[in-house]
Amino acid sequence: MSKVKYYYDTETLSYRKIEPRKGRKLRNVFLFLTASMLFGFIGMFILLNTNFLNTPRELAQARELKQYEIQYELLNKKLAQIEEVLHNIEDRDNNLYRLYFEANPIPEEQRKAGFGGINRYKSLEGYNNSEMIISTTKRLEILQKQLVVQSKSLDEITRLAADKEKLLAAIPAIQPILSKDLTRMASGYGWRSDPFTKARKFHYGMDFTAPRGTPIYATGDGVVERADNTAAGYGEHIRINHGYGYVSLYAHLSRYNVRKGQRVKRGDLIGFVGSTGRSEAPHLHYEVFKDDERINPINFYYGSLTAAEFEEMLRNAAQENQSLD
Template identity: 70%
Template sequence: MSKVKYYYDSETLSYKKIKRKKGRRIGIALLSIVGAFLAGFILLVIYLNIPELETPKEKALKRELDNMTLQYELLNRKMDQVQQVLANVEDRDNNIYRLYFEANPVPEEQRLAGFGGINRYRDLEGYDNSKLIIESNKTMDMLIKRLVVQSRSLDEIVALAEDKEELLAAIPAIMPVKNENLKRMASGYGMRTDPFTKVRKFHYGMDFTAARGTPVYATGDGRVVRADNRSSGYGNHIRIDHGFGYVSLYGHLYKYNVRRGQRVKRGDLIGYVGSTGRSQAPHLHYEIFKDDQRINPINFYYGQLSPEEYDEILQQSQQENQSLD
Protein backbone atom coordinates (compact mmCIF):
# COMPACT_ATOMS: atom_id res chain seq x y z
CA MET A 1 0.00 0.00 0.00
CA SER A 2 1.38 3.36 -1.05
CA LYS A 3 2.26 5.82 1.68
CA VAL A 4 1.78 8.76 -0.81
CA LYS A 5 -1.23 10.87 0.13
CA TYR A 6 -3.22 13.32 -2.03
CA TYR A 7 -5.67 16.13 -1.48
CA TYR A 8 -8.34 17.61 -3.85
CA ASP A 9 -7.70 21.16 -5.02
CA SER A 10 -11.06 22.78 -5.71
CA GLU A 11 -9.52 25.61 -7.66
CA THR A 12 -7.76 23.44 -10.22
CA LEU A 13 -10.30 20.65 -9.90
CA SER A 14 -7.55 18.10 -9.57
CA TYR A 15 -5.75 15.91 -6.99
CA LYS A 16 -2.38 17.05 -5.71
CA LYS A 17 0.28 15.20 -3.72
CA ILE A 18 0.67 16.09 0.00
CA LYS A 19 4.25 17.08 0.79
CA ARG A 20 5.39 16.38 4.42
CA LYS A 21 7.51 18.96 6.17
CA LYS A 22 10.82 17.73 7.57
CA GLY A 23 10.52 19.84 10.75
CA ARG A 24 7.23 18.20 11.63
CA ARG A 25 8.76 14.75 11.28
CA ILE A 26 11.57 15.69 13.64
CA GLY A 27 9.09 17.14 16.14
CA ILE A 28 7.02 13.98 16.15
CA ALA A 29 10.17 11.89 16.65
CA LEU A 30 11.35 14.06 19.55
CA LEU A 31 7.89 13.99 21.09
CA SER A 32 7.91 10.18 20.91
CA ILE A 33 11.34 9.98 22.57
CA VAL A 34 10.35 12.38 25.36
CA GLY A 35 7.12 10.45 25.92
CA ALA A 36 8.97 7.16 26.14
CA PHE A 37 11.49 8.68 28.58
CA LEU A 38 8.74 10.10 30.81
CA ALA A 39 6.85 6.81 30.81
CA GLY A 40 10.01 4.93 31.78
CA PHE A 41 10.80 7.44 34.54
CA ILE A 42 7.27 7.16 35.99
CA LEU A 43 7.47 3.36 35.95
CA LEU A 44 10.87 3.49 37.72
CA VAL A 45 9.53 5.78 40.46
CA ILE A 46 6.57 3.47 40.97
CA TYR A 47 8.86 0.43 41.11
CA LEU A 48 11.18 2.01 43.70
CA ASN A 49 8.31 3.10 45.93
CA ILE A 50 6.38 -0.16 46.02
CA PRO A 51 8.19 -2.58 48.40
CA GLU A 52 6.14 -5.54 47.17
CA LEU A 53 7.90 -5.35 43.81
CA GLU A 54 11.00 -7.31 44.81
CA THR A 55 13.04 -9.66 42.73
CA PRO A 56 13.31 -13.30 43.91
CA LYS A 57 16.95 -12.68 44.85
CA GLU A 58 16.00 -9.63 46.95
CA LYS A 59 13.32 -11.61 48.73
CA ALA A 60 15.78 -14.43 49.50
CA LEU A 61 18.35 -11.96 50.86
CA LYS A 62 15.69 -10.24 53.00
CA ARG A 63 14.59 -13.59 54.49
CA GLU A 64 18.22 -14.46 55.22
CA LEU A 65 18.78 -11.09 56.93
CA ASP A 66 15.60 -11.43 59.03
CA ASN A 67 16.64 -14.93 60.08
CA MET A 68 20.12 -13.73 61.02
CA THR A 69 18.64 -10.91 63.13
CA LEU A 70 16.35 -13.39 64.90
CA GLN A 71 19.25 -15.76 65.60
CA TYR A 72 21.30 -12.92 67.10
CA GLU A 73 18.40 -11.97 69.36
CA LEU A 74 17.99 -15.59 70.50
CA LEU A 75 21.74 -15.81 71.09
CA ASN A 76 21.61 -12.68 73.25
CA ARG A 77 18.82 -14.19 75.34
CA LYS A 78 20.81 -17.38 75.88
CA MET A 79 23.88 -15.35 76.85
CA ASP A 80 21.75 -13.40 79.34
CA GLN A 81 20.80 -16.71 80.98
CA VAL A 82 24.44 -17.81 81.05
CA GLN A 83 25.38 -14.48 82.65
CA GLN A 84 22.81 -15.04 85.41
CA VAL A 85 24.20 -18.49 86.21
CA LEU A 86 27.78 -17.22 86.05
CA ALA A 87 26.94 -14.31 88.37
CA ASN A 88 25.53 -16.80 90.86
CA VAL A 89 28.68 -18.95 90.63
CA GLU A 90 30.83 -15.85 91.16
CA ASP A 91 28.74 -14.92 94.21
CA ARG A 92 29.12 -18.42 95.63
CA ASP A 93 32.84 -18.32 94.90
CA ASN A 94 33.35 -15.05 96.79
CA ASN A 95 30.89 -15.55 99.64
CA ILE A 96 30.95 -19.31 100.20
CA TYR A 97 33.91 -21.18 98.70
CA ARG A 98 36.53 -18.57 99.49
CA LEU A 99 34.94 -17.97 102.86
CA TYR A 100 35.33 -21.68 103.63
CA PHE A 101 39.04 -21.58 102.97
CA GLU A 102 39.71 -18.10 104.36
CA ALA A 103 40.78 -16.78 100.94
CA ASN A 104 40.30 -13.23 99.74
CA PRO A 105 37.37 -12.66 97.31
CA VAL A 106 38.15 -11.99 93.65
CA PRO A 107 37.68 -8.22 93.12
CA GLU A 108 34.99 -7.18 90.64
CA GLU A 109 37.60 -5.07 88.82
CA GLN A 110 39.63 -8.20 88.12
CA ARG A 111 36.65 -10.09 86.74
CA LEU A 112 35.80 -7.24 84.33
CA ALA A 113 39.34 -5.98 83.57
CA GLY A 114 40.51 -5.40 80.01
CA PHE A 115 37.36 -3.97 78.37
CA GLY A 116 38.04 -0.23 78.46
CA GLY A 117 40.11 2.01 76.19
CA ILE A 118 40.21 1.39 72.43
CA ASN A 119 37.16 0.56 70.36
CA ARG A 120 37.75 -3.10 69.44
CA TYR A 121 34.46 -3.31 67.51
CA ARG A 122 35.11 -0.58 64.93
CA ASP A 123 35.12 -3.08 62.04
CA LEU A 124 31.53 -4.02 62.88
CA GLU A 125 30.19 -0.45 62.59
CA GLY A 126 28.34 1.02 59.62
CA TYR A 127 25.88 -1.81 58.93
CA ASP A 128 22.10 -1.96 59.35
CA ASN A 129 22.38 -4.34 62.33
CA SER A 130 25.69 -3.08 63.71
CA LYS A 131 24.28 -2.34 67.17
CA LEU A 132 22.89 -5.86 67.58
CA ILE A 133 26.08 -7.52 66.32
CA ILE A 134 28.36 -5.32 68.45
CA GLU A 135 26.33 -5.98 71.62
CA SER A 136 26.45 -9.73 70.96
CA ASN A 137 30.22 -9.63 70.56
CA LYS A 138 30.65 -7.49 73.68
CA THR A 139 28.56 -9.90 75.74
CA MET A 140 30.46 -12.92 74.41
CA ASP A 141 33.86 -11.34 75.11
CA MET A 142 32.75 -10.41 78.63
CA LEU A 143 31.54 -13.94 79.31
CA ILE A 144 34.82 -15.44 78.09
CA LYS A 145 36.81 -13.07 80.31
CA ARG A 146 34.70 -13.82 83.37
CA LEU A 147 34.82 -17.58 82.74
CA VAL A 148 38.61 -17.51 82.51
CA VAL A 149 38.88 -15.61 85.80
CA GLN A 150 36.35 -17.93 87.46
CA SER A 151 38.15 -21.03 86.19
CA ARG A 152 41.43 -19.82 87.69
CA SER A 153 39.66 -19.01 90.93
CA LEU A 154 38.20 -22.51 91.17
CA ASP A 155 41.64 -24.00 90.48
CA GLU A 156 42.87 -22.04 93.48
CA ILE A 157 39.94 -23.30 95.58
CA VAL A 158 40.75 -26.91 94.63
CA ALA A 159 44.34 -26.40 95.78
CA LEU A 160 43.13 -24.91 99.08
CA ALA A 161 40.70 -27.79 99.59
CA GLU A 162 43.26 -30.58 99.33
CA ASP A 163 44.06 -30.33 103.03
CA LYS A 164 40.47 -29.76 104.15
CA GLU A 165 38.70 -33.03 103.37
CA GLU A 166 36.87 -32.98 106.70
CA LEU A 167 35.33 -29.59 105.92
CA LEU A 168 34.28 -30.68 102.45
CA ALA A 169 32.57 -33.79 103.86
CA ALA A 170 30.76 -31.72 106.48
CA ILE A 171 29.35 -29.03 104.17
CA PRO A 172 25.66 -29.81 103.33
CA ALA A 173 26.15 -30.24 99.59
CA ILE A 174 23.22 -32.35 98.30
CA MET A 175 19.43 -32.06 98.22
CA PRO A 176 17.70 -33.68 101.23
CA VAL A 177 15.21 -35.69 99.10
CA LYS A 178 15.68 -37.56 95.83
CA ASN A 179 14.80 -35.16 93.02
CA GLU A 180 15.99 -36.78 89.81
CA ASN A 181 13.47 -34.99 87.58
CA LEU A 182 13.90 -31.66 89.42
CA LYS A 183 10.12 -31.34 89.83
CA ARG A 184 9.92 -31.35 93.63
CA MET A 185 10.90 -27.73 94.20
CA ALA A 186 7.76 -26.06 95.57
CA SER A 187 9.06 -22.83 97.07
CA GLY A 188 12.47 -21.23 97.46
CA TYR A 189 14.32 -18.86 99.76
CA GLY A 190 13.02 -15.28 99.73
CA MET A 191 9.76 -13.33 99.82
CA ARG A 192 6.78 -15.70 99.45
CA THR A 193 3.04 -15.70 100.17
CA ASP A 194 2.09 -17.31 103.49
CA PRO A 195 -0.42 -20.15 102.82
CA PHE A 196 -2.45 -19.34 105.94
CA THR A 197 -2.45 -15.52 106.19
CA LYS A 198 -1.93 -14.83 102.43
CA VAL A 199 0.56 -12.11 103.43
CA ARG A 200 4.00 -11.86 101.79
CA LYS A 201 6.81 -12.62 104.20
CA PHE A 202 10.35 -13.94 104.07
CA HIS A 203 10.64 -17.70 103.60
CA TYR A 204 13.94 -18.80 105.15
CA GLY A 205 14.24 -22.24 103.56
CA MET A 206 13.26 -24.39 100.59
CA ASP A 207 10.13 -26.54 100.34
CA PHE A 208 10.26 -29.87 98.50
CA THR A 209 6.95 -31.52 97.63
CA ALA A 210 6.87 -35.25 98.34
CA ALA A 211 4.37 -37.87 99.46
CA ARG A 212 4.08 -38.74 103.14
CA GLY A 213 6.77 -41.30 104.02
CA THR A 214 9.29 -40.20 101.35
CA PRO A 215 12.87 -40.73 102.68
CA VAL A 216 14.85 -37.71 103.87
CA TYR A 217 18.66 -37.79 103.78
CA ALA A 218 21.45 -35.99 105.68
CA THR A 219 23.07 -33.46 103.36
CA GLY A 220 26.50 -33.58 105.04
CA ASP A 221 28.48 -35.34 107.76
CA GLY A 222 27.63 -34.23 111.30
CA ARG A 223 25.92 -34.93 114.61
CA VAL A 224 22.16 -34.87 115.27
CA VAL A 225 21.57 -32.14 117.88
CA ARG A 226 17.75 -32.19 117.79
CA ALA A 227 15.08 -34.71 116.77
CA ASP A 228 11.85 -33.46 118.36
CA ASN A 229 8.73 -31.33 117.87
CA ARG A 230 9.49 -28.63 120.44
CA SER A 231 10.21 -25.82 117.95
CA SER A 232 7.26 -23.64 116.92
CA GLY A 233 5.99 -24.26 113.41
CA TYR A 234 8.47 -26.96 112.34
CA GLY A 235 6.54 -29.90 113.82
CA ASN A 236 8.67 -33.07 113.93
CA HIS A 237 12.07 -31.86 112.82
CA ILE A 238 15.77 -32.75 112.86
CA ARG A 239 18.80 -30.49 113.17
CA ILE A 240 22.30 -31.66 112.27
CA ASP A 241 25.40 -29.80 113.41
CA HIS A 242 28.01 -30.22 110.67
CA GLY A 243 30.73 -28.25 112.41
CA PHE A 244 32.54 -25.23 110.99
CA GLY A 245 29.47 -23.15 111.85
CA TYR A 246 27.01 -25.11 109.61
CA VAL A 247 23.66 -26.53 110.78
CA SER A 248 20.95 -28.07 108.58
CA LEU A 249 17.25 -28.31 109.54
CA TYR A 250 14.60 -30.74 108.21
CA GLY A 251 11.01 -29.80 109.14
CA HIS A 252 7.42 -31.23 109.14
CA LEU A 253 8.62 -34.86 109.29
CA TYR A 254 6.31 -37.85 109.61
CA LYS A 255 8.82 -39.76 111.78
CA TYR A 256 12.54 -39.97 112.61
CA ASN A 257 15.18 -42.52 111.71
CA VAL A 258 17.87 -41.04 114.00
CA ARG A 259 18.16 -39.94 117.61
CA ARG A 260 19.77 -36.97 119.34
CA GLY A 261 23.56 -37.29 119.60
CA GLN A 262 23.87 -39.76 116.69
CA ARG A 263 26.67 -39.27 114.12
CA VAL A 264 25.55 -39.34 110.48
CA LYS A 265 27.23 -39.27 107.07
CA ARG A 266 26.13 -37.43 103.97
CA GLY A 267 23.38 -39.47 102.29
CA ASP A 268 22.28 -41.35 105.45
CA LEU A 269 18.51 -41.85 105.88
CA ILE A 270 17.44 -39.66 108.80
CA GLY A 271 13.63 -39.42 108.56
CA TYR A 272 10.49 -39.38 106.43
CA VAL A 273 8.44 -36.58 104.86
CA GLY A 274 5.25 -35.60 106.66
CA SER A 275 3.00 -32.61 107.30
CA THR A 276 3.38 -31.98 111.04
CA GLY A 277 3.50 -28.52 112.56
CA ARG A 278 2.51 -25.44 110.57
CA SER A 279 2.17 -27.16 107.21
CA GLN A 280 -0.42 -26.99 104.45
CA ALA A 281 0.47 -30.30 102.74
CA PRO A 282 3.07 -33.09 102.92
CA HIS A 283 6.48 -31.62 102.11
CA LEU A 284 9.99 -31.14 103.50
CA HIS A 285 11.03 -27.71 104.73
CA TYR A 286 14.83 -27.45 104.55
CA GLU A 287 17.08 -24.74 106.00
CA ILE A 288 20.81 -24.13 106.37
CA PHE A 289 22.42 -21.99 109.09
CA LYS A 290 25.94 -20.54 108.98
CA ASP A 291 27.14 -19.07 112.26
CA ASP A 292 23.50 -18.96 113.46
CA GLN A 293 22.35 -17.03 110.37
CA ARG A 294 19.95 -18.60 107.82
CA ILE A 295 21.41 -18.67 104.31
CA ASN A 296 20.03 -19.75 100.92
CA PRO A 297 20.27 -23.57 100.48
CA ILE A 298 20.36 -23.22 96.66
CA ASN A 299 24.08 -22.44 96.93
CA PHE A 300 24.86 -25.89 98.34
CA TYR A 301 23.61 -28.33 95.70
CA TYR A 302 26.83 -28.37 93.68
CA GLY A 303 27.59 -31.88 94.95
CA GLN A 304 25.03 -33.58 92.69
CA LEU A 305 23.81 -31.23 89.94
CA SER A 306 25.18 -30.49 86.49
CA PRO A 307 25.33 -26.81 85.41
CA GLU A 308 22.16 -27.27 83.33
CA GLU A 309 20.29 -28.91 86.23
CA TYR A 310 21.47 -26.23 88.63
CA ASP A 311 20.22 -23.52 86.25
CA GLU A 312 16.80 -25.19 86.08
CA ILE A 313 16.38 -25.54 89.83
CA LEU A 314 17.69 -21.99 90.33
CA GLN A 315 14.92 -20.67 88.07
CA GLN A 316 12.32 -22.67 90.01
CA SER A 317 13.57 -21.40 93.38
CA GLN A 318 13.33 -17.74 92.27
CA GLN A 319 9.61 -17.87 91.46
CA GLU A 320 7.66 -15.77 93.96
CA ASN A 321 4.85 -18.24 94.67
CA GLN A 322 3.09 -19.47 97.80
CA SER A 323 5.10 -21.47 100.33
CA LEU A 324 3.74 -24.63 101.99
CA ASP A 325 4.41 -23.55 105.59
Protein backbone atom coordinates (compact mmCIF):
# COMPACT_ATOMS: atom_id res chain seq x y z
CA MET A 1 0.00 0.00 0.00
CA SER A 2 1.39 3.36 -1.01
CA LYS A 3 2.23 5.86 1.71
CA VAL A 4 -0.28 8.74 2.14
CA LYS A 5 1.33 12.17 2.24
CA TYR A 6 -0.03 15.39 3.78
CA TYR A 7 0.83 19.09 3.70
CA TYR A 8 0.03 21.97 6.18
CA ASP A 9 -2.49 24.46 4.86
CA THR A 10 -1.79 27.90 6.45
CA GLU A 11 -5.13 29.26 5.50
CA THR A 12 -7.16 26.63 7.25
CA LEU A 13 -4.46 25.90 9.79
CA SER A 14 -4.85 22.21 9.20
CA TYR A 15 -3.16 19.28 7.45
CA ARG A 16 -4.55 18.35 4.08
CA LYS A 17 -4.04 15.17 2.16
CA ILE A 18 -1.83 15.45 -0.93
CA GLU A 19 -3.62 14.12 -3.94
CA PRO A 20 -1.10 12.79 -6.54
CA ARG A 21 -1.43 14.09 -10.08
CA LYS A 22 -1.97 11.50 -12.76
CA GLY A 23 0.54 13.10 -15.19
CA ARG A 24 3.32 13.23 -12.63
CA LYS A 25 2.74 9.63 -11.67
CA LEU A 26 3.02 8.49 -15.25
CA ARG A 27 6.20 10.57 -15.67
CA ASN A 28 7.77 9.03 -12.61
CA VAL A 29 6.98 5.54 -13.89
CA PHE A 30 8.46 6.41 -17.28
CA LEU A 31 11.64 7.84 -15.72
CA PHE A 32 12.01 4.79 -13.53
CA LEU A 33 11.63 2.41 -16.45
CA THR A 34 14.02 4.44 -18.64
CA ALA A 35 16.66 4.60 -15.90
CA SER A 36 16.32 0.84 -15.30
CA MET A 37 16.74 0.03 -18.96
CA LEU A 38 19.77 2.34 -19.28
CA PHE A 39 21.36 0.88 -16.18
CA GLY A 40 20.67 -2.65 -17.43
CA PHE A 41 22.18 -1.88 -20.86
CA ILE A 42 25.33 -0.38 -19.31
CA GLY A 43 25.64 -3.31 -16.93
CA MET A 44 25.24 -5.85 -19.73
CA PHE A 45 27.80 -4.00 -21.93
CA ILE A 46 30.33 -4.08 -19.10
CA LEU A 47 29.70 -7.75 -18.35
CA LEU A 48 29.98 -8.79 -22.01
CA ASN A 49 33.29 -6.98 -22.43
CA THR A 50 34.94 -8.23 -19.28
CA ASN A 51 35.80 -11.66 -17.89
CA PHE A 52 33.36 -11.36 -15.04
CA LEU A 53 30.73 -13.27 -16.94
CA ASN A 54 31.50 -15.92 -19.58
CA THR A 55 29.22 -18.53 -21.01
CA PRO A 56 30.37 -22.19 -21.03
CA ARG A 57 30.84 -21.93 -24.79
CA GLU A 58 33.06 -18.86 -24.41
CA LEU A 59 35.09 -20.58 -21.72
CA ALA A 60 35.58 -23.62 -24.00
CA GLN A 61 36.64 -21.38 -26.88
CA ALA A 62 39.12 -19.56 -24.64
CA ARG A 63 40.66 -22.87 -23.56
CA GLU A 64 40.82 -23.97 -27.21
CA LEU A 65 42.58 -20.75 -28.24
CA LYS A 66 45.08 -21.17 -25.42
CA GLN A 67 45.75 -24.74 -26.58
CA TYR A 68 46.32 -23.50 -30.13
CA GLU A 69 48.87 -20.97 -28.86
CA ILE A 70 50.73 -23.72 -27.01
CA GLN A 71 50.68 -25.92 -30.12
CA TYR A 72 52.05 -23.05 -32.22
CA GLU A 73 54.89 -22.56 -29.74
CA LEU A 74 55.73 -26.28 -29.91
CA LEU A 75 55.50 -26.18 -33.72
CA ASN A 76 57.97 -23.29 -33.84
CA LYS A 77 60.39 -25.21 -31.63
CA LYS A 78 60.15 -28.23 -33.94
CA LEU A 79 60.67 -25.95 -36.94
CA ALA A 80 63.83 -24.60 -35.33
CA GLN A 81 65.14 -28.15 -34.84
CA ILE A 82 64.32 -29.11 -38.46
CA GLU A 83 66.00 -25.92 -39.75
CA GLU A 84 69.13 -26.77 -37.77
CA VAL A 85 69.25 -30.34 -39.15
CA LEU A 86 68.67 -29.08 -42.69
CA HIS A 87 71.42 -26.48 -42.25
CA ASN A 88 73.86 -29.26 -41.28
CA ILE A 89 72.84 -31.29 -44.35
CA GLU A 90 73.29 -28.23 -46.59
CA ASP A 91 76.71 -27.59 -45.08
CA ARG A 92 77.84 -31.18 -45.74
CA ASP A 93 76.31 -31.00 -49.21
CA ASN A 94 78.28 -27.89 -50.18
CA ASN A 95 81.53 -28.58 -48.36
CA LEU A 96 81.81 -32.36 -48.59
CA TYR A 97 79.66 -34.09 -51.20
CA ARG A 98 79.75 -31.45 -53.93
CA LEU A 99 83.42 -30.71 -53.22
CA TYR A 100 84.33 -34.41 -53.57
CA PHE A 101 82.49 -34.73 -56.87
CA GLU A 102 83.87 -31.39 -58.13
CA ALA A 103 80.42 -29.82 -58.42
CA ASN A 104 79.72 -26.14 -57.78
CA PRO A 105 78.17 -25.44 -54.34
CA ILE A 106 74.61 -24.11 -54.26
CA PRO A 107 74.61 -20.37 -53.35
CA GLU A 108 73.12 -19.50 -49.96
CA GLU A 109 70.75 -16.97 -51.51
CA GLN A 110 69.33 -19.69 -53.76
CA ARG A 111 68.79 -22.04 -50.82
CA LYS A 112 67.11 -19.44 -48.59
CA ALA A 113 65.26 -17.37 -51.20
CA GLY A 114 61.87 -16.16 -50.03
CA PHE A 115 58.72 -15.43 -51.97
CA GLY A 116 58.28 -12.04 -53.63
CA GLY A 117 55.37 -10.45 -55.42
CA ILE A 118 51.84 -10.21 -54.03
CA ASN A 119 50.97 -10.52 -50.35
CA ARG A 120 50.63 -14.29 -49.97
CA TYR A 121 49.38 -14.02 -46.40
CA LYS A 122 46.59 -11.42 -46.69
CA SER A 123 43.98 -14.01 -45.73
CA LEU A 124 45.79 -14.55 -42.42
CA GLU A 125 45.65 -10.88 -41.39
CA GLY A 126 43.13 -9.34 -39.00
CA TYR A 127 43.30 -11.91 -36.20
CA ASN A 128 44.64 -11.57 -32.68
CA ASN A 129 47.53 -13.94 -33.46
CA SER A 130 48.01 -12.99 -37.12
CA GLU A 131 51.68 -12.10 -36.69
CA MET A 132 52.52 -15.48 -35.17
CA ILE A 133 50.47 -17.40 -37.76
CA ILE A 134 52.03 -15.49 -40.70
CA SER A 135 55.55 -15.94 -39.32
CA THR A 136 55.06 -19.69 -38.88
CA THR A 137 53.52 -20.05 -42.35
CA LYS A 138 56.48 -18.20 -43.92
CA ARG A 139 58.97 -20.46 -42.15
CA LEU A 140 57.11 -23.56 -43.31
CA GLU A 141 57.04 -22.42 -46.94
CA ILE A 142 60.73 -21.42 -46.96
CA LEU A 143 61.60 -24.73 -45.31
CA GLN A 144 59.57 -26.56 -47.95
CA LYS A 145 61.50 -24.76 -50.72
CA GLN A 146 64.84 -25.51 -49.05
CA LEU A 147 63.91 -29.19 -48.87
CA VAL A 148 63.06 -29.20 -52.59
CA VAL A 149 66.43 -27.56 -53.43
CA GLN A 150 68.29 -30.03 -51.19
CA SER A 151 66.42 -33.00 -52.64
CA LYS A 152 67.39 -31.99 -56.18
CA SER A 153 70.97 -31.47 -55.05
CA LEU A 154 71.13 -34.96 -53.56
CA ASP A 155 69.67 -36.37 -56.79
CA GLU A 156 72.54 -34.67 -58.63
CA ILE A 157 75.07 -36.04 -56.11
CA THR A 158 73.64 -39.53 -56.68
CA ARG A 159 74.16 -39.16 -60.43
CA LEU A 160 77.68 -37.81 -59.89
CA ALA A 161 78.46 -40.72 -57.56
CA ALA A 162 77.25 -43.21 -60.17
CA ASP A 163 79.40 -41.50 -62.81
CA LYS A 164 82.36 -41.49 -60.42
CA GLU A 165 81.90 -45.19 -59.77
CA LYS A 166 81.80 -45.86 -63.52
CA LEU A 167 84.91 -43.72 -64.01
CA LEU A 168 86.84 -45.56 -61.30
CA ALA A 169 85.82 -48.90 -62.84
CA ALA A 170 86.78 -47.72 -66.33
CA ILE A 171 90.28 -46.36 -65.57
CA PRO A 172 92.96 -48.98 -66.47
CA ALA A 173 94.03 -49.69 -62.90
CA ILE A 174 95.57 -53.18 -62.75
CA GLN A 175 98.54 -54.98 -64.24
CA PRO A 176 97.48 -56.82 -67.43
CA ILE A 177 99.42 -59.96 -66.45
CA LEU A 178 99.46 -61.44 -62.96
CA SER A 179 102.76 -60.96 -61.14
CA LYS A 180 103.06 -64.70 -60.51
CA ASP A 181 102.90 -65.35 -64.28
CA LEU A 182 105.62 -62.84 -65.19
CA THR A 183 109.18 -63.82 -66.11
CA ARG A 184 110.14 -60.18 -65.66
CA MET A 185 109.12 -56.63 -66.48
CA ALA A 186 111.41 -56.27 -69.49
CA SER A 187 111.16 -52.65 -70.48
CA GLY A 188 109.40 -49.49 -69.36
CA TYR A 189 108.05 -46.27 -70.85
CA GLY A 190 110.74 -43.94 -72.20
CA TRP A 191 113.89 -43.93 -74.33
CA ARG A 192 115.11 -47.45 -75.09
CA SER A 193 117.35 -49.29 -77.52
CA ASP A 194 115.47 -50.74 -80.50
CA PRO A 195 116.02 -54.56 -80.62
CA PHE A 196 116.27 -54.59 -84.41
CA THR A 197 118.08 -51.38 -85.35
CA LYS A 198 119.85 -50.83 -82.00
CA ALA A 199 119.03 -47.15 -82.38
CA ARG A 200 117.79 -45.12 -79.44
CA LYS A 201 114.01 -44.89 -79.78
CA PHE A 202 111.15 -43.75 -77.56
CA HIS A 203 109.19 -46.71 -76.19
CA TYR A 204 105.54 -45.70 -75.64
CA GLY A 205 104.44 -48.68 -73.53
CA MET A 206 105.62 -51.32 -71.09
CA ASP A 207 106.86 -54.82 -72.00
CA PHE A 208 105.93 -57.74 -69.74
CA THR A 209 107.93 -60.92 -70.44
CA ALA A 210 105.90 -64.11 -69.93
CA PRO A 211 105.67 -67.59 -71.53
CA ARG A 212 103.62 -67.92 -74.70
CA GLY A 213 99.95 -68.55 -73.80
CA THR A 214 100.06 -66.63 -70.48
CA PRO A 215 96.61 -65.08 -69.77
CA ILE A 216 96.15 -61.36 -70.35
CA TYR A 217 93.44 -59.46 -68.47
CA ALA A 218 91.48 -56.26 -69.21
CA THR A 219 92.76 -53.49 -66.97
CA GLY A 220 89.44 -51.64 -66.79
CA ASP A 221 85.79 -51.79 -67.84
CA GLY A 222 85.17 -50.94 -71.48
CA VAL A 223 84.31 -52.05 -75.02
CA VAL A 224 86.68 -53.93 -77.32
CA GLU A 225 87.42 -51.46 -80.08
CA ARG A 226 89.80 -53.63 -82.09
CA ALA A 227 90.91 -57.26 -82.06
CA ASP A 228 92.99 -57.74 -85.23
CA ASN A 229 96.49 -57.58 -86.73
CA THR A 230 96.07 -54.66 -89.13
CA ALA A 231 98.16 -52.11 -87.16
CA ALA A 232 101.82 -52.06 -88.21
CA GLY A 233 104.20 -53.61 -85.73
CA TYR A 234 101.65 -54.64 -83.09
CA GLY A 235 100.76 -58.02 -84.62
CA GLU A 236 97.68 -59.60 -83.06
CA HIS A 237 96.49 -56.90 -80.71
CA ILE A 238 93.44 -55.64 -78.76
CA ARG A 239 92.29 -52.10 -78.07
CA ILE A 240 89.73 -51.46 -75.33
CA ASN A 241 87.89 -48.14 -75.18
CA HIS A 242 87.18 -47.45 -71.50
CA GLY A 243 85.36 -44.15 -72.03
CA TYR A 244 86.26 -40.87 -70.32
CA GLY A 245 89.11 -40.55 -72.88
CA TYR A 246 90.94 -43.75 -71.80
CA VAL A 247 92.05 -46.51 -74.22
CA SER A 248 94.32 -49.48 -73.45
CA LEU A 249 96.30 -51.50 -76.02
CA TYR A 250 97.59 -55.10 -75.73
CA ALA A 251 100.01 -56.15 -78.49
CA HIS A 252 101.88 -59.24 -79.85
CA LEU A 253 99.17 -61.69 -78.69
CA SER A 254 99.11 -65.35 -79.74
CA ARG A 255 95.27 -65.46 -79.76
CA TYR A 256 92.16 -63.62 -78.60
CA ASN A 257 89.49 -64.42 -76.05
CA VAL A 258 87.24 -61.50 -77.06
CA ARG A 259 85.82 -60.00 -80.24
CA LYS A 260 85.27 -56.47 -81.52
CA GLY A 261 82.30 -54.73 -79.90
CA GLN A 262 82.30 -56.98 -76.83
CA ARG A 263 81.89 -55.29 -73.44
CA VAL A 264 84.44 -56.40 -70.82
CA LYS A 265 84.99 -55.86 -67.12
CA ARG A 266 88.24 -55.21 -65.31
CA GLY A 267 89.97 -58.56 -64.77
CA ASP A 268 88.25 -60.38 -67.67
CA LEU A 269 90.46 -62.71 -69.70
CA ILE A 270 90.89 -61.09 -73.12
CA GLY A 271 93.81 -62.92 -74.75
CA PHE A 272 97.13 -64.73 -74.41
CA VAL A 273 100.80 -63.75 -74.64
CA GLY A 274 102.53 -64.33 -77.97
CA SER A 275 105.24 -62.86 -80.20
CA THR A 276 103.36 -61.71 -83.30
CA GLY A 277 104.20 -58.59 -85.26
CA ARG A 278 107.44 -56.69 -84.63
CA SER A 279 108.50 -58.71 -81.59
CA GLU A 280 111.79 -60.28 -80.54
CA ALA A 281 110.39 -62.74 -77.96
CA PRO A 282 107.11 -63.72 -76.28
CA HIS A 283 105.89 -60.76 -74.28
CA LEU A 284 103.00 -58.33 -73.88
CA HIS A 285 103.45 -54.77 -75.08
CA TYR A 286 100.97 -52.64 -73.12
CA GLU A 287 100.02 -49.01 -73.75
CA VAL A 288 97.54 -46.53 -72.22
CA PHE A 289 96.04 -43.56 -74.07
CA LYS A 290 94.32 -40.55 -72.54
CA ASP A 291 92.54 -38.24 -74.97
CA ASP A 292 94.49 -39.81 -77.86
CA GLU A 293 97.85 -39.16 -76.15
CA ARG A 294 100.07 -42.03 -74.97
CA ILE A 295 100.81 -41.81 -71.23
CA ASN A 296 103.01 -43.86 -68.92
CA PRO A 297 101.09 -47.02 -67.89
CA ILE A 298 103.09 -47.34 -64.68
CA ASN A 299 100.84 -44.73 -63.06
CA PHE A 300 97.81 -47.04 -63.39
CA TYR A 301 98.69 -50.14 -61.36
CA TYR A 302 97.30 -49.07 -57.99
CA GLY A 303 94.56 -51.68 -58.20
CA SER A 304 96.70 -54.82 -58.25
CA LEU A 305 100.21 -54.24 -56.84
CA THR A 306 101.46 -54.00 -53.30
CA ALA A 307 103.70 -51.10 -52.32
CA ALA A 308 106.80 -53.34 -52.50
CA GLU A 309 105.84 -54.71 -55.92
CA PHE A 310 105.22 -51.20 -57.23
CA GLU A 311 108.60 -49.99 -55.93
CA GLU A 312 110.33 -52.87 -57.70
CA MET A 313 108.46 -52.12 -60.93
CA LEU A 314 109.49 -48.47 -60.73
CA ARG A 315 113.15 -49.48 -60.46
CA ASN A 316 112.91 -51.91 -63.39
CA ALA A 317 110.97 -49.48 -65.57
CA ALA A 318 113.53 -46.74 -64.99
CA GLN A 319 116.38 -48.79 -66.49
CA GLU A 320 117.23 -47.62 -69.98
CA ASN A 321 117.62 -51.09 -71.49
CA GLN A 322 116.55 -52.72 -74.75
CA SER A 323 112.88 -53.09 -75.52
CA LEU A 324 111.41 -56.28 -77.00
CA ASP A 325 109.59 -54.60 -79.91
